[in-house]
Amino acid sequence: MPSDPPALNRISVLGSTGSIGTSCLDVIEAHGSRLQATALTAHRSWEPLARQCQRTKPRFAVLADPATQKLIGGNAFPRETEVWFGPEGVERISSHPDVDTVVCGIVGAAGLRGAWAAIESGKRVAIANKETLVVAGPLVMNLAAKTGAPLIPVDSEHSAVFQAMLSGRRRDLKRIVLTASGGPFRGWSRDRLEQEATIARALAHPTWQMGPKITIDSATMMNKALEIIEARWLFDLDADQIAAVIHPQSIVHSFVEFLDGSVLAQLSPPDMKLPIQYALTYPERWAGTSPTMDWTRAHQLDFLPPDLDAFPALALGFEVAKRGGTCGAVLNAANEVAVQRFLDGSLKFTEIPQACGDILKGHNFDAQPSLAELLRLDDWARKEMQRWKSSLSN
Incomplete structure (x- = not known):
């Protein structure tokens, strides 16, 4: 089990200008006597990063895109903050001796480098970047076991599972059930998605405020597919020990079912x-700083089976969780480019899982890849997705 946090927990927030990062800074500021923002990173959003640094006065700030160095004015960052440029800066602050905890909030496979450096140096890692485990789950978990780095999930679903599992013995677990809001297209048929799923509608999530990539993933249910893969490695489960259910209210964040039929949930x-x-x-x-349940009023909690015909991305998640190997890296990379193509208008919404499935089938599968092989296939899958021919080009 992870050790207690230090009296003053010095934190690096990777991806501090994103939705996870900004919420993390709210938590840190609410507990300023015990939590300290020691380092913040962004890719190229230097102005929001500079504003965060003016507010929190971290010791370090990193902009992973080195081209931003030419854009920044002399007084943008406070004097107390040392600013680094380039992706190697993310790795440096992830392993810095003056950091206790690393919050991995960088979206996509780009977050793997910082998470790997943090785990390699034995840091306490709050893992919000599900792609780290989707791409390299067995390698990441083996590294954490070797270095003793505690991995604490931040995704609401995996945090719920983590908390519920504390109440029972690991060998008594039967399965976990991840909940999904269903996104903006909950209840839509495949035919309706084919005709009416626009970019604006896909970005209008009914429950969560997230960045565009994760919001589109929620709309296709690819986000849940990636969470299934993440859970496979994070909790050392077989693929058939993971299920998913649609829960529109997003109050029950996941379930853990034990062998005797008891089900524990976090709400x-x-x-x-x-x-x-x-x-x-x-x-x-x-x-806490979050809203709490109001038990003085009536609540309704609905649970519905997912429609795998309308949302085939979910089936891809179960397939990849079962096969393992190189599948996660290929699916994740293909999906990242597919989402961008959809947002750019060069791919239909329903073609996102179709194209990802085609590229997954077309890759040379390796059951026990090295990190170098996973990174090579990440690049290969991105190029294949760029070449994938959409009906929009006809």
Whole structure:
């Protein structure tokens, strides 16, 4: 089990200008006597990063895109903050001796480098970047076992599973059930998605406020597919020990079912600050900054089976969780480019899982790849997705 957090928990927030990063800073500021933002990173959003640094006065800031160095004015960052440029800076602050905890909030496969450096140096890692485990789950978990780096999940679903599993013995677990809001197209048929799923509609998530990539993933249910793969490695489960259910209210964040039929769940209003705070304070629980359940009024909790015909991305998640090997790296890379093509208008919504499935089938599968092979296939899958021919080009 992870050790108690230090008296003053010095934190690196990777991807501090994203939705996870901004919520993380809210939590840190709410507990300023015990949590400290020591380092913040962004890719090229230097102005939001500079504003965050002016507010929190971290020791370090990193802009992973070195071209941003030419854009920044002399007084943008506070004097207390040392600013680094280039992707190697993310790795440096992830392994820095003056950092206790690394929050991995960089979206996509780009977050792997920082997470790997943090785990390699034995840091406490609050892992919000599901792609790290999707791409290289067995390698990441083996590295964490070797270095003793505690991995605490930040995704609300995996945090719920993590918390519920503390109440029972690991050998008594039967399966976990991840909940999904269903996104903006919940209840839509495949035919309706084919005709009416626009970019604007796909970005209008009914529950969560997230960046465009994760919002589109939620609409296709690829986000749940990636979470299934992540859970496979994070909790050392077989693929058939993982299920998914549609839960529109997003109050029950996941279930754990035990051999005797008991089911434990974690409930809270949808707000990412709660799982972020728990990852920073575990095993302690501090007074929260998130909304709490109002048990003086009536609540309705609905649970529906997912429609695999309308949302075939979910089936890809189960397939990849079962096969392992190189499949996660290929699916994730293909999906990242497919989402961007959809947002650019060169791919239909329903073609996202179709194209990802085609590229997954077409790759040379390796059951036990090296990290170098996974990175090579990540690049290969991205190029294949760029070449994939959409009906929009006819």
